[in-house]
Amino acid sequence: MSRRLRLWLLATGSAGVAALLVAAALDLPAFGGRWHPYGERAVQASLSRRTANTIASVNFDQRAYDTLGEIGILFAAVLGCVVLLRLARDEHRARPEPAEVARPVRRYALIVLPVALLTGIYLVAHGQLSPGGGFQGGVVAATALHLLYLGADYRALERARPLAVFETTDALAVGAYVVLGLAGVVAGTACLANTLLPYGTFNTLSSGGAVPLLNAAVGMEVASAVVVLLAGFLDQAVEIEE
Amino acid sequence: MHVFPYLVAAYVFLTGCHGLATSRNLIHAVGCLAVCQSSTYILLLAVGYRDGGTAPVFSDIRPGSRPLVDPVVQALTLTDIVVGATVTALLLALVLQIAKRHGTVDPDELRELRG
Numbered sequence: 001m002s003r004r005l006r007l008w009l010l011a012t013g014s015a016g017v018a019a020l021l022v023a024a025a026l027d028l029p030a031f032g033g034r035w036h037p038y039g040e041r042a043v044q045a046s047l048s049r050r051t052a053n054t055i056a057s058v059n060f061d062q063r064a065y066d067t068l069g070e071i072g073i074l075f076a077a078v079l080g081c082v083v084l085l086r087l088a089r090d091e092h093r094a095r096p097e098p099a100e101v102a103r104p105v106r107r108y109a110l111i112v113l114p115v116a117l118l119t120g121i122y123l124v125a126h127g128q129l130s131p132g133g134g135f136q137g138g139v140v141a142a143t144a145l146h147l148l149y150l151g152a153d154y155r156a157l158e159r160a161r162p163l164a165v166f167e168t169t170d171a172l173a174v175g176a177y178v179v180l181g182l183a184g185v186v187a188g189t190a191c192l193a194n195t196l197l198p199y200g201t202f203n204t205l206s207s208g209g210a211v212p213l214l215n216a217a218v219g220m221e222v223a224s225a226v227v228v229l230l231a232g233f234l235d236q237a238v239e240i241e242e
Numbered sequence: 243m244h245v246f247p248y249l250v251a252a253y254v255f256l257t258g259c260h261g262l263a264t265s266r267n268l269i270h271a272v273g274c275l276a277v278c279q280s281s282t283y284i285l286l287l288a289v290g291y292r293d294g295g296t297a298p299v300f301s302d303i304r305p306g307s308r309p310l311v312d313p314v315v316q317a318l319t320l321t322d323i324v325v326g327a328t329v330t331a332l333l334l335a336l337v338l339q340i341a342k343r344h345g346t347v348d349p350d351e352l353r354e355l356r357g
Binding site for chain 2: 006007010014017018021022024025026028029030031032033034036038039042043046047052053054055057058059063067070073074077078080081084085088129130131133135136138139202203222225229232233236
């Protein structure tokens with residue numbers, strides 16, 4: 001297809017889609033309106049199971065089964081990256097030279113690293129109470145580790161990040177999520193129904209039944225997934241040569 | 243202006259589609275796909291917004307004391323961001339392999355698949 005024809009096709013298709021989208025937007029409930037039937041029911045369900053953070057309740061209680069599918073996608077995507085970014089037959093590894101780092105950068109990175117790591121772990125642990133949770137906390141913790149690459153060099157990062165351990169943790173975390181779901185089945189309730197554990201006291205670390213545990217599993221998985229992903233791309237950039 | 247945020251989402255989506263279709267660089271195309279995806283975040287969060295609403299988290303507010311924005315769409319957006327990031331990484335890894343094997347990242351030059 002010629003480029004000109006393709007652009008015409010795109011213009012026609014886009015105009016059609018745009019017309020449909022505008023028509024749909026005009027029919028949606030007005031922006032900022034008061035009518036949120038699902039939201040209100042989600043808040044009620046979250047309060048009845050003593051989870052202070054409704055978003056965590058939606059993710060790890062009300063739609064915990066969907067979240068299982070989502071972390072499945074996450075796991076599969078990371079697996080695909082590991083396979084695609086492996087060392088090919090006609091490539092070899094070169095040891096990267098230690099790099100000079102400006103002193104203020106080094107100082108800043110090494111001071112911020114433990115703080116950022118702790119923040120990540122805090123976000124995961126308090127996912128059922130305050131804005132945060134496994135998804136965000138995992139990303140924060142994993143990127144905190146990479147301050148080592150900025151502040152020191154690639155070898156220091158490699159020593160702090162045994163890749164096999166993180167790959168295993170990734171798999172184990174998905175496994176833990178599945179096991180928590182199956183525990184419900186074995187105990188006679190439904191998979192991931194959050195009726196197995198006591199709900200605890202509202203607004204404390206132990207509230208929400210299975211929510212904190214599922215949250216921790218997702219936090220572990222996201223953290224190790226991000227570490228493994230970045231390791232793959234950094235390897236390509238720093239170590240692997242044709 | 244009660245539909246403006248929805249129209250912004252539609253605009254961002256179509257911009258991403260335009261970029262995808264006219265892209266001459268696969269890395270650029272992956273970026274455009276990310277733009278398409280962000281339009282869904284705008285749409286979801288716009289649907290869930292409520293005038294004067296606060297975050298649906300009860301660690302420091304009494305239940306029922308304030309109007310709340312919709313937690314369901316926020317939860318959907320949240321998971322999609324992380325899953326989207328890893329899928330983008332997978333696509334970039336594919337682009338990396340294509341660049342290595344074929345020596346180009348222009349989709350027009352990848353006419354036929356080679357073994």
